[in-house]
Amino acid sequence: xxxxxxxxxxxxxxxxxxxxxxxxxxxxxxxxxxxxxxxxxxxxxxxxxxxxxxxxxxxxxxxxxxxxxxxxxxxxxxxxxxxxxxxxxxxxxxxxxxxxxxxxxxxxxx
Amino acid sequence: xxxxxxxxxxxxxxxxxxxxxxxxxxxxxxxxxxxxxxxxxxxxxxxxxxxxxxxxxxxxxxxxxxxxxxxxxxxxxxxxxxxxxxxxxxxxxxxxxxxxxxxxxxxxxxxxxx
Numbered sequence: 530x531x532x533x534x535x536x537x538x539x540x541x542x543x544x545x546x547x548x549x550x551x552x553x554x555x556x557x558x559x560x561x562x563x564x565x566x567x568x569x570x571x572x573x574x575x576x577x578x579x580x581x582x583x584x585x586x587x588x589x590x591x592x593x594x595x596x597x598x599x600x601x602x603x604x605x606x607x608x609x610x611x612x613x614x615x616x617x618x619x620x621x622x623x624x625x626x627x628x629x630x631x632x633x634x635x636x637x638x639x
Numbered sequence: 640x641x642x643x644x645x646x647x648x649x650x651x652x653x654x655x656x657x658x659x660x661x662x663x664x665x666x667x668x669x670x671x672x673x674x675x676x677x678x679x680x681x682x683x684x685x686x687x688x689x690x691x692x693x694x695x696x697x698x699x700x701x702x703x704x705x706x707x708x709x710x711x712x713x714x715x716x717x718x719x720x721x722x723x724x725x726x727x728x729x730x731x732x733x734x735x736x737x738x739x740x741x742x743x744x745x746x747x748x749x750x751x752x753x
Contacts, residue, residue: 533681563741572729572744573682616681618742625670625689626697627742629681 530555533619535630543638546607550633552617553599562593562600565616567632573616577602607637641666645730645745652717652724652752660715660748662730669735671713672742675699676727685728688713717750725752 535552542548554562565573577584579591579600590603600619604611614632621628643664652658664671670689674682684697688707702721707713717724727749731742 535681561740565742570727570749572747573742574744575741578741625672625687625695627672627684629674629683631679631681 531631532556532621533617533628533630535615535617535633538614538632538634540633540635541638542607542635544607544609546637547603547605548607548635549601549603550615550617550635551599551601552619552630553597554619554628555598556619556621557595557598559598559619559621561620563618564591564600564602565618567614567616569614576615604635607635609637609639611635612637643730643732643743643745645728645748647748648746650748650750652750654752655719657719658717658724658750660717660728660730660750662713662715662745663711664713664730664732664743665711666732666734666743667710668732668743669710670733671707672731672733673697673703673705673713673715674729674731676729682729685715724750726750 562579564576566576567573577591579593581593583592588605592601614634616632617630646661672687673685676682683699686705688694704716729747730745
């Protein structure tokens with residue numbers, strides 16, 4: 530079993546739809562969690578940090594569920610520009626060791 | 640503007656040749672990382688360094704080597720011992736050694752072995 534697993538894609542949704550991605554992690558002692566966005570053939574860019582209390586940034590909401598060991602990303606009112614691959618990242622207890630999920634590809638269609 | 644500069648962006652190499660990828664940062668960050676990404680997959684950690692003159696193996700260090708002689712620089716050498724080196728290589732940094740914060744990435748180097 531992989532340390533970090535993401536929903537398999539691709540997700541194809543119409544503009545305006547709400548879409549949610551999950552990412553599960555196996556190490557219960559993991560310390561911090563992030564969502565990154567990666568456009569085709571580009572470097573990942575930070576989308577959001579993920580906190581136990583949940584956090585929201587405009588149309589994006591991230592949640593952490595430590596009991597069930599997963600993080601989620603909710604995108605409301607999808608835009609064409611949201612089309613990208615979304616990567617979850619989990620930092621473990623070993624300083625310097627981050628683990629990426631394989632990514633979930635989202636395509637938003639007109 | 641502060642950031643991470645990787646070079647070259649594209650590199651072609653013949654089998655059996657070593658190649659070195661450059662990574663320079665002017666963010667004054669303590670920690671630096673090298674990742675590899677294959678098509679349809681996430682990033683896998685090759686090596687990381689938390690302070691100058693010190694570095695640790697990541698999950699897929701075999702066939703790679705690094706050095707950290709200066710805080711700003713963390714070059715990666717892909718050696719001939721790396722069996723399948725064609726990939727997208729990403730260098731990143733974090734502000735401090737706690738290494739639980741935001742990763743800042745360079746634009747990547749795309750290596751193709753002919």
